[in-house]
Amino acid sequence: MTFIKSLFAKSEFIVFLGLLVVGAFFSFQSPVFLSSFNLQNIILQSSIMGIIAIGMTFVILTAGIDLSVGSVVALSGILMATMLNSGVNVALVLSINLVFGITIGIFHGFSITKMRMAPFIVTLATMAMARGLTMVVSDGRTLFAFPESFNYFGAGKVASIPVAIIIFLLYAITAEILLQKTVLGRNIYAVGSNIKAAALSGIRTNRILTFVYIASGVSCAIAGTILSGRLDAAMPTAATGAELDAIAAVIIGGASLFGGKGTIIGTVIGVLLIGVINNGMNLMNVPPFWQSFIKGAVIFLAVLIDSIKNSNEEAAI
């Protein structure tokens, strides 16, 4: 009994139930929905958003926000495409791309900790700057035709499982272990829960904050690699609006925008829920305009449930 009670106390479990309910609904509406091909497709579609959302989870755990993710994914894609098209070695391109993600993170961390700028504003600025650079570098055109070895990460398969899915799952597991099992992870929660108490407990809060923005930047770089590889193309408009989907997934997954609360498993379920809704509505031929409305309504509902649950906790005291 207490076990079941404690399950229901976890936001992750509630979202998981939501995922099952929505899944059951779509499986009645469309026979294709439960086919292994379609399920794999959902996870594949979700993997890019998932990787971005994992980085976003780190940031949101510290009560921060990273609005730049969509633009950074696009810029990462365009930068790699430009290098690949001028014949730079794939391994080198991948490494430079990771350095690019780290640099974005350091820039955000520096602005937020040393320059004392608000995360919302800093990353809003980067969002515009990165998108602008994407246009400048690509001249507004889509770049394509990459080496096979590069596309492997987005389009390749290992024993019929897409490499993208494997990367997503490994990334999620690594992130969750880091958050739950290491001192670094504990410190990330501490900073989000009470930054003053964290500093007085000896935590170097500036380093922690910089780390989470680096995690987000690196996530974007990985997502950029997979996205370009899957499409064999880098578009300057790629991942537009991805920041909103990523934030929605993290919040649906039970994280709090005030920091200190959330898990990777929650985020993964949140991403899958959004993925299932997108996929199911496509199968049901829901018009795109309504799709957007319904997605918004789901986000609203998820946050509402969480808010009601939390206010009950307050009232109980």
Place this chain on the structure above:
Amino acid sequence: MTTSALELKGISKQFPGVLALDNVSLSLQKAETLGLVGENGAGKSTLIKIIGGAYKASQGKILLANREVVFNSTQESLEKGISIVYQELNLIPHLSVAENIFINRLNQTNGFVNWKKLYNDATEILSSNGMADINPRAMVADLAIGQKQSVEIAKALSYNSKILLLDEPTSSLAGPEIQNLFKIISRLKEKEISIIYISHHLDEIFEICDRVQVLRDGKNIDTVAISETDTNSIVSKMVGRDIEDIYFKEEHSIGENILEIKGLNDHYLKNINLNLKRSEVLGIYGLMGSGRTELLKAIYGARKSKIESIKLNGKEITIKHPIDAIKQGIIYSSEDRKSENLFFGNPIWKNISYLALQTGSFSNYNFIAHGSELAKSKDYYDKLNVKAPNIEADVYNLSGGNQQKVCLAKALINEPDIILLDEPTRGIDVGAKLEIYKLIANLAGAGKSIILVSSELPEIIGSSDRVYSMANGQITQEFIGEEINEKDILRYCLQKDDFGVSA
């Protein structure tokens, strides 16, 4: 002949578990300035809040110009001509002086502000109260702190107040600004405004008040004419209480110097020299704003400061961040449990182990060994006798006393040599206090050194081997052995420096 402006008769205020005011009476004459003094917790603020309508008295009457009144809100008190200027200024920095004075009563013509009338009215109020040097169009953010205070007073007077309550008005003012405030006050006297002046600075009370009323432990102690008393007599009235037998001190032999600090300075603290011995409980007492918390934080590396020399066991060390102090065996436990010490929403065991995790306890290559973490946390949870359903309970749900024990467990689990305790008994009940006093004595007995900061003087006296008094960011005196008594310590805390140039 005098006429009564305000009279309180037998006011009592009961809070859950505390009788904050016990049958307090007060009378204020027209054009009189009455000083109100007492230690922290004597009931001054409660009294002000009752006069201002923020609290309702549990018992007693308020008479305004000999007519009984009841205030249900601060608004009602304001409408009857009573204004309060609080210690913390309540101005909006990005609005003009005039807008601040008339903040919720801007003159309007068809929904638009009548700026000309606004500025005229503001000029009128400022100049008639001796504040003609303030430009009503100036932005409040650009004013000096003393001028801001004046604007706050002007705002209070703009309600045509006949009674003005000033709560620690000089706490953030420097010499000339204080003199200017006194000029304004004498001007108000001429206008037959009655003032209740609350301050820790007795010299100010003696300079501008007609009479002074002393409160202690929520009771009226005495009200005397200024001409018939002196500082010593007031101080003994403020402190002359029976120290209840809730303090606990054990004989222990004090060792060599363990910590020596020379020339600690920052923009608030001035040339602090301090030493702490092994097995010693060193008390630091000062009134609010004396710099005691700032001092602890500066030692701990949580506050930017310049230190000429800091020696631990005779060796020079550097502390740039709390982690440096923690690694040297120095730990600070903040007075503000909610916003600076505990992680609300997290279980007790996590709160206890946070600090230890930073020094590499319970981890291998950054991976937490949860078993030993939980076992050690449980160990300290038991040692400190934390009362909670279990160690998984959210610290948010614990009582103040138990939260404080979790704070101490968090500090002690790392087995520090030096513990900086900031108000460890703030807001906790007597039983838990006694446990904490015993713990402090035991720690000292076991060879630990403790710096204890408290705003309760009897607590400092009851627990400390040696005491420093602080005022205005400076250590004003050291007290050892027999010298440790309330009267002398308080005297050195009330002492004002000569408004001299800070070093």
